[in-house]
Amino acid sequence: MPADDGTRAAASTPVDTIVVLGGCGDLAMRYLLPAAAELVAADRFPDGGSIIAVDRDALDDGAYRRTAATELAEHAAEVPADARDELCRRLRYRRGSATEPDDVRAAIPAETGPVAVYLALPNTLFQSAIEALSRVELPTGSRLAVEKPFGVDRADAAGLNALIGREFREDQVFRVDHVLAERTVLGLLGFRFANRVFEPVWNAGNVDAVDIVWDETVALEGRAGYYDRAGALRDMIQNHLLQILAMVAMEPPSGLDERQLRDRRAELFRAVRPPEPGQMRTRSRRARYTAGGWPSGESVPAYVDEPDVDASRGTETFAEVTFTVDNTRWRGVPFRVRTGKALGADRREVVVRFRPAEPALFGPRTPPTVLRLSLAPDAIRMEVNTNGGDAPGDPRRRTLTAELDEPGPGPYSLVLRALIDGDPGLTVRGDEAEECWRIVEPVLAAWSDGAVPMEEYPAGSAGPPGT
Ligand SMILES: O=C1O[C@H](COP(=O)(O)O)[C@@H](O)[C@H](O)[C@H]1O
Numbered sequence: 001m002p003a004d005d006g007t008r009a010a011a012s013t014p015v016d017t018i019v020v021l022g023g024c025g026d027l028a029m030r031y032l033l034p035a036a037a038e039l040v041a042a043d044r045f046p047d048g049g050s051i052i053a054v055d056r057d058a059l060d061d062g063a064y065r066r067t068a069a070t071e072l073a074e075h076a077a078e079v080p081a082d083a084r085d086e087l088c089r090r091l092r093y094r095r096g097s098a099t100e101p102d103d104v105r106a107a108i109p110a111e112t113g114p115v116a117v118y119l120a121l122p123n124t125l126f127q128s129a130i131e132a133l134s135r136v137e138l139p140t141g142s143r144l145a146v147e148k149p150f151g152v153d154r155a156d157a158a159g160l161n162a163l164i165g166r167e168f169r170e171d172q173v174f175r176v177d178h179v180l181a182e183r184t185v186l187g188l189l190g191f192r193f194a195n196r197v198f199e200p201v202w203n204a205g206n207v208d209a210v211d212i213v214w215d216e217t218v219a220l221e222g223r224a225g226y227y228d229r230a231g232a233l234r235d236m237i238q239n240h241l242l243q244i245l246a247m248v249a250m251e252p253p254s255g256l257d258e259r260q261l262r263d264r265r266a267e268l269f270r271a272v273r274p275p276e277p278g279q280m281r282t283r284s285r286r287a288r289y290t291a292g293g294w295p296s297g298e299s300v301p302a303y304v305d306e307p308d309v310d311a312s313r314g315t316e317t318f319a320e321v322t323f324t325v326d327n328t329r330w331r332g333v334p335f336r337v338r339t340g341k342a343l344g345a346d347r348r349e350v351v352v353r354f355r356p357a358e359p360a361l362f363g364p365r366t367p368p369t370v371l372r373l374s375l376a377p378d379a380i381r382m383e384v385n386t387n388g389g390d391a392p393g394d395p396r397r398r399t400l401t402a403e404l405d406e407p408g409p410g411p412y413s414l415v416l417r418a419l420i421d422g423d424p425g426l427t428v429r430g431d432e433a434e435e436c437w438r439i440v441e442p443v444l445a446a447w448s449d450g451a452v453p454m455e456e457y458p459a460g461s462a463g464p465p466g467t
Pocket residue numbers: 216218235236
């Protein structure tokens with residue numbers, strides 16, 4: 001780690017310049033610029049602030065702004081046009097390579113205060129981009145944002161952490177996981193800890209099982225170059241879904257600052273157990289979509305026939321794993337985590353199934369209470385029993401619903417604002433990233449050894465049979 005040379009306070013000095021390495025890429029165009037436009041619209045982008053995009057395309061400021069305006073019209077259509085135009089005026093473009101120190105140095109304005117450097121790059125370039133950055137004298141208090149997946153396995157993540165740690169203190173590093181900034185995920189803190197009623201029943205004595213589901217209708221969206229090397233488990237479970245699991249299962253923090261929250265999540269990750277080798281076939285599933293279509297009539301080719309997919313890699317587009325949490329609160333409770341692409345419906349939710357009520361009054365078939373914390377649209381639903389009007393012993397199912405539909409910044413806007421402010425609480429600490437790899441590696445190994453068969457499901461269906 002670099003010496004704490006008295007610049008610690010500077011890490012939380014707001015920055016007004018964000019340098020995006022990979023400024024022409026999908027992440028920048030679909031997520032970062034729209035998020036920045038939202039901040040401009042909400043008057044939360046720094047006064048006089050700018051985004052400097054660095055990429056290899058032969059563009060100048062004007063051409064980059066025109067490209068960005070077209071992309072913003074598509075991906076940030078709900079942001080008022082004047083805010084999009086204002087953001088475009090704040091964009092600069094520098095042609096160069098993210099892995100060439102001279103190019104990166106040339107993109108940093110002279111006489112500037114701290115900057116944020118955002119690696120919006122394929123993760124195969126992280127190491128060389130960080131090595132290049134290490135040869136650039138960044139202004140004191142500058143910070144680094146890195147996208148996921150953070151590394152390709154635990155050893156790789158540890159190597160990246162060590163490399164980053166030579167140049168940046170941990171509080172200057174933002175390993176972005178935008179799902180942590182999703183309203184329902186963030187709202188888990190208030191739901192669990194700002195109510196008296198849930199915490200006492202939030203344990204193995206009362207909870208039967210937890211499901212964390214992230215089903216997507218979208219297929220590859222032109223991202224085969226990345227996705228075919230990642231697969232569903234690395235793309236979604238190693239990071240986003242394990243982070244949701246931690247927010248559901250962690251112990252109460254003693255404060256809401258980044259240190260307390262990340263300590264609690266890291267402690268929870270250390271207790272998460274993947275299936276034992278002999279359980280892999282019953283506690284994990286992998287599958288990939290075959291040709292099919294959506295109810296709109298649009299047809300979808302089989303995954304293996306998608307452009308740029310190498311069928312010999314055997315990449316899964318659906319993954320399901322049942323983890324356990326080896327601590328006093330959760331011992332014995334299955335946490336089933338599942339995600340897939342090209343499915344028939346979008347479904348993103350945490351489902352907490354409680355143990356059945358005592359059967360004495362309403363009988364053994366009374367369904368248990370089920371709590372559904374849904375994302376997109378954000379809502380909390382609790383399926384409970386009452387007794388019906390006709391007879392006292394006739395249970396009726398009712399749903400208590402709270403829609404969380406207040407307008408507000410999207411997750412990437414919160415991520416960018418936190419980066420500007422220097423608050424890494426919504427990001428992943430180095431030890432969390434390594435633990436998450438420790439959790440999924442045995443599953444990846446079992447799958448690559450062929451211990452779990454690759455199943456199939458037609459695109460547009462509910463997933464492999466029985467899921
Ligand atoms: O990081 C990723 O997330 C998206 C899902 O998040 P969303 O906020 O865009 O809905 C997923 O489709 C993608 O494969 C993954 O890389």
